[in-house]
Amino acid sequence: MTDQTQPVSSTAPAAKARAKAPFSLSRLPDAVTGWLLSLPLVLVLFFFLLLPIAMIVVVSFWGATEFSIYPAFQFDNYEFLLTSPVTYQVFLNTVKYALITWAITLVIGFTVAYFLAFHVRTLTWQIVLFLLCTIPFWTSNIIRMISWIPFLGRNGIANSTLISMGVIDEPLEWLLFSDFSVILAFVHLYTLFMVVPIFNTMMRIDRSLIEAAYDNGASGLQTLTNVIIPLTKPGIMIGSIFVVTLVMGDFITVRFMSGSQKANVGRLISNDIALLQYPSAAATAVILLITVLLVISILLRFVDIRKEL
């Protein structure tokens, strides 16, 4: 309770203190304050983001023996990578996963967000249902992958249900350890990355715009396609950035859900790492990073993230 009165009573001392202390925060120019306040952030990102990227680029030109790596400046790693048909196949597979997952998560995420934003009427319920969608994000991805095993296995719930319903006679083999299970897990893990930004954007849409559309005779579908979807585009773009980058950079989901039978770029890198072939892993990583940044820079053309927060 004393806090409320403190600023009033301390007017004079505070002013005096400001006059006395030449290095008081408020007297510094904005630029210096900004730099000082963002210094910890910049330090962390310099040492654990920029430096590692630089290191990867450097090592990608190094050579490797079976047991060690040595500094060099050679293009062997890139040459091998870019002339191997496996590389293109794996990159193609990675893009395939990204595109399919993107399309499915977009449809599901948009529908869920649309329901929450426009059909749930009270804010309390919106918050409760929204939290229900986001809580899995704060739990372990690995556990969430493992939890598909009882469903998809040869004798799992899906197969036994389908057999007892008479839909199939033999257990389906492609449920687990296939492209199907990989994409299922991606959708399961990453749909909420679509729901959250799309919901966020939808909640900022001025409701009178929608009423205006109805008043002018637009049908529900027309309102959706002509008013809501265009206004939701920034959210869709942010969600797309998340989903596409998470899927393209993944290696663990593909490895676990395909039982090591499918490959993507991340697995190519992690396999090289397991064989201690760091230079070759680094070269693949550089190509992956360039690909991801290209995709992001294209998506960022459609949205100003700072404005959307």
Add this chain to the structure above:
Amino acid sequence: MEKRSRSFYVLAAFFAVFLVFLYGPTITIAILSFQGPQGGLTFPMRGVSLHWFHDLFEQQAVGDIWGSFSRSLTLGLMVMVTTVVVSVMGGLAFRKRFPGSGAIFYLIITSLVIPSILVSLGVGLIFSQSGLAVHWSTSGFGAQLTWTLPFGLLIMFAVFNRFDKSYEEAARDQGASAWQTVRYVVLPIIAPMLIGVALFGFTLSYDEFARTLLTAGSYNTLPLEIYGMTTNVTTPVIFALGTLTTAFSFGIIGLFLAIVVILNKRRSRHGSDAGKGMV
């Protein structure tokens, strides 16, 4: 009240199916973790028992999960505190544009979208080439920050975009110094959001896998330990572990949400006076 349209029911059903899709598998392994001692990785249940939970406490059955749990907990708290402090400072810095702020912003976005395995590989290479030993509390800690900080900062940017600057002006007009304004006006107002940042910091670290993989060194964190188990454990003990750690996560989420609710309740009880909100 306006009558519900048919599309409401269709969408509500879709939403319900989505929730089943989200939570169904987790609930299934929770049930299966109570399998009897003869039970397998799927239904039918062969009896009901706590056998597999009991196994978690036997060192030889599952390896060092309690050691890895305590490491993950410590690391989570370290990452949480760092994320909150650095994000608040970053959020305050970004309220005004300063030379270089654009570049730093793109650095944050890069940190968010970069494939995790690159951070893992890069940090691991730097440590090994400079002769330092990778350890979860040094290299692992830094690698995880590259994942938690972007989330913390994006939340802080969102918070400060909505922040009513007249509170600060009022404080300044009454003679508060810059530090007093932050300490007694800004921080109390954004406190509930800071709890949110803390939640992200802790849980993202506690569950982080890819960025810790090559940076944790010889002592595993819990997700790494669980991942190791997936390759050689074929009994429901892994479901029991999954159920326990998910329950722990739910507990943490519940705790943070409860704190937010209490903070908000207390604030509304005291009216809109920001200075009182912190008590």
